[in-house]
Amino acid sequence: MSDDTIYPTDDTQPGSPPDTHTRSSRPSELLADGGQNTGADTDTTAVPASARQDVLSDDALQRSFPDYQGQIVESRRLPPEPADTVPADDVLRSELAAQMAYDLFTHQAEALRKLETGDNVVTTTSTSSGKTWIYALQAARNHLQDDQATALCLYPMKALSRDQEQELNTKLRDDWGLDLSVGVYDGDTPSDRKRRIRNDCNLLITNPAGLNAYLPRHARDGGWARFYKHLELVVVDEAHEYTGITGTHVAWILRRLRRVAAHYDSRPQFSMTTATIGNPAAHARRLTGLEFGVVEDDGSPRGRRDIVLWEPPVDWDQVADDDTDGQAAPDGDADQLSDFEDARRSTGSEAAKVTAHLGMNDTQTLQFCSARQGTEIAARQIVDAADSHSRSGRVDAEAYHAGLGKRTRRGVENQLKAGQVDAVASTNALELGIDIGSVGATVTSGYPGTRQSFWQQVGRAGRGESDALSVLVGSTDAMDAYILDNPEYLFSGSVENAVVSIDNANVYADHVLAAAADFPLTDDDASFLGGHDRLEGMVEMWQDAGVLESTSSLDSLGGVVYTGDPRPQSRISMYGTRDMEYVVVCRDGDIDHDPVAPERAHRDYHEGALFLHAGQQYEVVDIHRDARIPRIHVETADTGLYTQTLSQKSISNLQPRDHRSLDGGIDLYFGQGTVDVTYNEYVVRTVSTGELVEGPLPTGSPPLTLHTDLLWVSLPADHIDTTLDRLDEPLLEPTDRAGRDPLVPEGEKRYTYGGGIHAAEHGVIQLAPLELLIDNNDIGGLSMPEHPDEAIPGPVWFVHDGIDGGIGFTRSIFDNFETILRRTREHIAGCDCGQRRGCPMCIMSEDCGNQNDPLDRVTGQLIIDDVIAALDSEAGSSDDESTSEPTE
Amino acid sequence: MLPEHLPSSDTPLLELLVVPGAAVREYDADPTVADAVSATDADAVLPVPPHENVAAQRLLHAVEQPVLRADRGMRPSTVATPDGELVVVAAPAPAPDTLPETPADLGPAETTPRRVVVVSNAFEMRVVPRNRETVLDGLAAYLAEIPDAWQPSPDDSAETPAVVHASTTVEAGHTTTQQLPAAAAGRQSGTGSRTADPPGSAAEVSVDILGVGQASNMGAAADTTSHDLLHTTLYASGHVTTTPLDPGNFGLHAVEQVGDARADTLRSHGVRTVTQLRDMSVDAVANTLDTGQATARTVTTSAEALTTGTIVRTSAASLPDDPVFIDVETDGLGASVAWLVGVLDGGSDSDAYYPFRQQTPGDPTAHLEGFATWLQGIPRSRPLVAWNGYGFDFDILTEQFREHCPDRLEEWESRRTFDPLYWARNSNNAVLPGRSNRLEAVAEAIGWEPQTSGVDGETAATIYTRWRDAATTADPGEDIPEPDWGRLEAYCEDDVRALATIYEAIGDAPVRTAGGEDDASTGRQGSLSDFS
Numbered sequence A: 001m002s003d004d005t006i007y008p009t010d011d012t013q014p015g016s017p018p019d020t021h022t023r024s025s026r027p028s029e030l031l032a033d034g035g036q037n038t039g040a041d042t043d044t045t046a047v048p049a050s051a052r053q054d055v056l057s058d059d060a061l062q063r064s065f066p067d068y069q070g071q072i073v074e075s076r077r078l079p080p081e082p083a084d085t086v087p088a089d090d091v092l093r094s095e096l097a098a099q100m101a102y103d104l105f106t107h108q109a110e111a112l113r114k115l116e117t118g119d120n121v122v123t124t125t126s127t128s129s130g131k132t133w134i135y136a137l138q139a140a141r142n143h144l145q146d147d148q149a150t151a152l153c154l155y156p157m158k159a160l161s162r163d164q165e166q167e168l169n170t171k172l173r174d175d176w177g178l179d180l181s182v183g184v185y186d187g188d189t190p191s192d193r194k195r196r197i198r199n200d201c202n203l204l205i206t207n208p209a210g211l212n213a214y215l216p217r218h219a220r221d222g223g224w225a226r227f228y229k230h231l232e233l234v235v236v237d238e239a240h241e242y243t244g245i246t247g248t249h250v251a252w253i254l255r256r257l258r259r260v261a262a263h264y265d266s267r268p269q270f271s272m273t274t275a276t277i278g279n280p281a282a283h284a285r286r287l288t289g290l291e292f293g294v295v296e297d298d299g300s301p302r303g304r305r306d307i308v309l310w311e312p313p314v315d316w317d318q319v320a321d322d323d324t325d326g327q328a329a330p331d332g333d334a335d336q337l338s339d340f341e342d343a344r345r346s347t348g349s350e351a352a353k354v355t356a357h358l359g360m361n362d363t364q365t366l367q368f369c370s371a372r373q374g375t376e377i378a379a380r381q382i383v384d385a386a387d388s389h390s391r392s393g394r395v396d397a398e399a400y401h402a403g404l405g406k407r408t409r410r411g412v413e414n415q416l417k418a419g420q421v422d423a424v425a426s427t428n429a430l431e432l433g434i435d436i437g438s439v440g441a442t443v444t445s446g447y448p449g450t451r452q453s454f455w456q457q458v459g460r461a462g463r464g465e466s467d468a469l470s471v472l473v474g475s476t477d478a479m480d481a482y483i484l485d486n487p488e489y490l491f492s493g494s495v496e497n498a499v500v501s502i503d504n505a506n507v508y509a510d511h512v513l514a515a516a517a518d519f520p521l522t523d524d525d526a527s528f529l530g531g532h533d534r535l536e537g538m539v540e541m542w543q544d545a546g547v548l549e550s551t552s553s554l555d556s557l558g559g560v561v562y563t564g565d566p567r568p569q570s571r572i573s574m575y576g577t578r579d580m581e582y583v584v585v586c587r588d589g590d591i592d593h594d595p596v597a598p599e600r601a602h603r604d605y606h607e608g609a610l611f612l613h614a615g616q617q618y619e620v621v622d623i624h625r626d627a628r629i630p631r632i633h634v635e636t637a638d639t640g641l642y643t644q645t646l647s648q649k650s651i652s653n654l655q656p657r658d659h660r661s662l663d664g665g666i667d668l669y670f671g672q673g674t675v676d677v678t679y680n681e682y683v684v685r686t687v688s689t690g691e692l693v694e695g696p697l698p699t700g701s702p703p704l705t706l707h708t709d710l711l712w713v714s715l716p717a718d719h720i721d722t723t724l725d726r727l728d729e730p731l732l733e734p735t736d737r738a739g740r741d742p743l744v745p746e747g748e749k750r751y752t753y754g755g756g757i758h759a760a761e762h763g764v765i766q767l768a769p770l771e772l773l774i775d776n777n778d779i780g781g782l783s784m785p786e787h788p789d790e791a792i793p794g795p796v797w798f799v800h801d802g803i804d805g806g807i808g809f810t811r812s813i814f815d816n817f818e819t820i821l822r823r824t825r826e827h828i829a830g831c832d833c834g835q836r837r838g839c840p841m842c843i844m845s846e847d848c849g850n851q852n853d854p855l856d857r858v859t860g861q862l863i864i865d866d867v868i869a870a871l872d873s874e875a876g877s878s879d880d881e882s883t884s885e886p887t888e
Numbered sequence B: 001m002l003p004e005h006l007p008s009s010d011t012p013l014l015e016l017l018v019v020p021g022a023a024v025r026e027y028d029a030d031p032t033v034a035d036a037v038s039a040t041d042a043d044a045v046l047p048v049p050p051h052e053n054v055a056a057q058r059l060l061h062a063v064e065q066p067v068l069r070a071d072r073g074m075r076p077s078t079v080a081t082p083d084g085e086l087v088v089v090a091a092p093a094p095a096p097d098t099l100p101e102t103p104a105d106l107g108p109a110e111t112t113p114r115r116v117v118v119v120s121n122a123f124e125m126r127v128v129p130r131n132r133e134t135v136l137d138g139l140a141a142y143l144a145e146i147p148d149a150w151q152p153s154p155d156d157s158a159e160t161p162a163v164v165h166a167s168t169t170v171e172a173g174h175t176t177t178q179q180l181p182a183a184a185a186g187r188q189s190g191t192g193s194r195t196a197d198p199p200g201s202a203a204e205v206s207v208d209i210l211g212v213g214q215a216s217n218m219g220a221a222a223d224t225t226s227h228d229l230l231h232t233t234l235y236a237s238g239h240v241t242t243t244p245l246d247p248g249n250f251g252l253h254a255v256e257q258v259g260d261a262r263a264d265t266l267r268s269h270g271v272r273t274v275t276q277l278r279d280m281s282v283d284a285v286a287n288t289l290d291t292g293q294a295t296a297r298t299v300t301t302s303a304e305a306l307t308t309g310t311i312v313r314t315s316a317a318s319l320p321d322d323p324v325f326i327d328v329e330t331d332g333l334g335a336s337v338a339w340l341v342g343v344l345d346g347g348s349d350s351d352a353y354y355p356f357r358q359q360t361p362g363d364p365t366a367h368l369e370g371f372a373t374w375l376q377g378i379p380r381s382r383p384l385v386a387w388n389g390y391g392f393d394f395d396i397l398t399e400q401f402r403e404h405c406p407d408r409l410e411e412w413e414s415r416r417t418f419d420p421l422y423w424a425r426n427s428n429n430a431v432l433p434g435r436s437n438r439l440e441a442v443a444e445a446i447g448w449e450p451q452t453s454g455v456d457g458e459t460a461a462t463i464y465t466r467w468r469d470a471a472t473t474a475d476p477g478e479d480i481p482e483p484d485w486g487r488l489e490a491y492c493e494d495d496v497r498a499l500a501t502i503y504e505a506i507g508d509a510p511v512r513t514a515g516g517e518d519d520a521s522t523g524r525q526g527s528l529s530d531f532s
Ligand SMILES: [Zn+2]
Pocket: A831, A832, A833, A834, A835, A838, A839, A840, A841, A842, A843
């Protein structure tokens, strides 16, 4: 291993260094000895280096893949890209440039030049493009300028922190011979080591939740005071991770950091890195409140890359609960989702077969499992699949996830690097920049939800100019179905926008309080903390509540002092927008589960709920709501059953903030309102047939009131009739199922129309993540033929943030509504199911609180068509009042 | 209610122990809460949410003092001072059925109380960040419900008792005076006088509000899952102080090395009180708890310290000689200033108490300079001693020197410091008898009595901040009313003398090391290697 390569990795370089230290010769031969066998057994012909593609050629698959049925629906080859470089001494001062064995990639040079002029920089190049170099070199430059200079590096995961500590130490100290110290400071750091780091450390590594807790310590500790006084660089790595609720908290923690630094007369520069996202400058600004220069032209080299889309076979005859063919379901209470629940599980075993096949062909493969799948199970499936492969041989497979001990994880990382393991089944933990060297192929089991994430996974195969292969094995939901039908979506230029909002009032209020505990608030803080008016209003609220000194004001001499219970920042949950979160505790084993916001706990973790986590089924047995730390107690289960939560929801107090008045009496609104939802009942069904086993049973979940962001599409009162007039008679008949379901609205027309508008609501929510980095588990919807609000004349459908106070998701859907709606239309129309009620691959949703009833695919299309037509001829007004932060 | 001007002296009239139901669920009514009642000399206990009804049931059996119930019941429960001047009445909602017609009807026949505190759960404080306001939900409806004579009225005559409206769903210790329209009934009221018309306008009445419990919708401001007991003292002046008490410091939990599991084990062997535990032999404790001799010895020693109000040293380590005691007053927990540095040079009966106090609102430096200059005359060998100094005072002073007198920082940082709390608790050198780590609790447990009352750190901070703010907003040349500095300096003096008392008691305390023999002679020696 070479210590002086500036090879395009965020980490160390596998294989031997080239003999000659010139940049232009660090090419593919460097990887030729990287442990990759190019598959000598396959039919390698005159075309060189395409062996891996051949492994998945129709020929090869027909010959050796068990029961191959033509699963490959798309195969693309991306051409190689050469490296683009700049001599190091063009950019760096000579003493540093002299330490560089290679030239810099152009994007590294560009970022360093921007940093030199004082700009903040966000770099959004590919996974292995050497982004660490940028901030390591900047820290080095700062150090050479002033040996007291400090830097703060924030990583989203503890595992990443340890990895980067080693990496930065190697670069800065060993390679470049600098006398500066690097230390990880988090909950795992022993306290004596913490003291040493505070007192001496130049480059401190932690995570945002840790920083939230450590910020107020500056006033009590000379070490922290020293650190902030000399703080010149703040690194925010993997910033695309900070979206949604977490993003909102991180945005305020970073503002509090800037405020504490300013208290010590420091104005640190920010160097941010993110995976490829559509809006790097805006995202960086939202997270920090600062302007950023963007570096996105990737100068790192890339080898040839094959991308294969693989569709597991779905047997439509098996799935038939289809009115169109006159066949009723065997049991009236059966649920169609069950077939897909089954199929969804089989995605994992299909992926394992592909991974095994690649392993058998000497291609080291990293398989990314979905959140529900267990990596241990997947690893076993891979070994088993290899055993039943047509060719003889075996495949070694290991599991990797964040819940493993540090040593185990490091062991697997090393095995990967050394080529000692054929296949590793991993969670998305390995998506981030942990050093695993180079693998030959990746298999993604189920679309990871975003293009950003998908390409991040793809980027894990093939370092530098070596060739690589990536396979996406589709799962059975609307997004996967859309992508397998529209592969172009993956390859088209744009990627999703990261969505983060600082508008959530609850989160803001809590961080204002935490900031007051960092040190007293004054007018000078307005620029960090949301502007004068917003800050003053919130300060007054807390003064009235008795936790900020009530006789002072922002222009008082000593500022406004925090007087409440100690450590308010410790009561901020990074997983929610209220002051509480539930922790998940397993009674009969370990479970590595993030804390759960109440909004999700009430729906998915009520007593009796069954859920899959990391491949293991669990049952919720007990909930301690008023324990010191609220707890959800679970036990492992293996039932062959699943649960569905039913809900009752109403929406009121609508306050439009933004309005588009469209042709034909159609109106599109964004605003705030009250969502009252009770997850009051649940049913238990069998996985195999969907048969109702028990229920509805009470959940015991208390009612939930959300004051949150909504968008709503309001249609004219006569739209029901005009739509139904366009339908053929058979489509006006309720389905057999509808006739039996007491929850379905009365009246054939209402059933059919209600099913249509419900389908439109589901479709938009399910496909929104195709445009935006949002988690649609945190989005809710409601559709109804009429609504009590006076301003709503007729049918309406709502989309709302599922989190109290809103997290910007619905706002971003509103801003991209046309694109999302067009995709929804296209997808619903094209679904292979051909069923009137649709299927989970188009309009059915497992989060539906009404058991996916009523649903009507054809009517849904008509409704969406009308809205699209109205958008096309939009002549209406727009009164945009979206909140925006004052410029800082 | 903090009076506009602190009276020159104040007398505690009634002591309440506020008990969140969660504390009773997690610990026991008996002996934990019962022990806390006797330790605080409480006149009554008040169960508050969550689960206050469960707590009330259990407390009725566990304590002799009245249990005030604001949650349910047919009639109000009361507790009064012996002279009947102050009455606390808990009135289950809806109040009209349960409150007597006038507050005067509460007292014994001939006495009319001067002040009455009505406790209910009828209104709740919560914050509404989206509207940037704090509201008292249900206050207006509550006021509309209570009998006329209990209503706040614009014309306060001395004839009628002053009524304070307390709620178990407002954060304990929180006080506010609300200006409400005289006909406020049926409306939700915002809090804070800034939203209302100026006080005194004809259509307005003042309502005095007191929090005696936990609010549940306060964002990060409040620990809604806290199990702390709250010791609330009502003073003659109308001033109220509230001190949180960790229930883990009472009952068997108060004993060092005894947590939930060991307390359970002891109870299952019939050991329910600390006194019983003290009377057991070390061997018996070791057997019962299935633990080693060293742990068992700590248990019995701690039980002894607690029941006899003495300090017991558990190591041969000694205290440094010639201490200088200091105590710092600040403007709050997230302190931006140390406006008073109280110094006691010598023992607990020394005359040499020096309060270095900020004299000018805009100048946080001069008195620090004064302190630093005085320190120069003190030999470096003498340790500066502060209670919880490593957690608060020393850090604050370092920060203040860094910010305001950087040229004094090095000198300050070179001084020897010593924190007896840290030495005793964290370094396991002594067992203290207090029911909390608070200076006053430990000092009072060994028999020290304060010379001042009605002031605590929070009150002092509030008074200081008011003065500073008044000065900031004053017109040029305008006179700023000075607080009673003497009183605040005396409070600080109390604290350093309490500290000196504890320090001396530690020095005189018997030593029980693993050998078991008492040895009081190892008191203060010259060996200082432990404290560098
Ligand atoms: Zn479908």
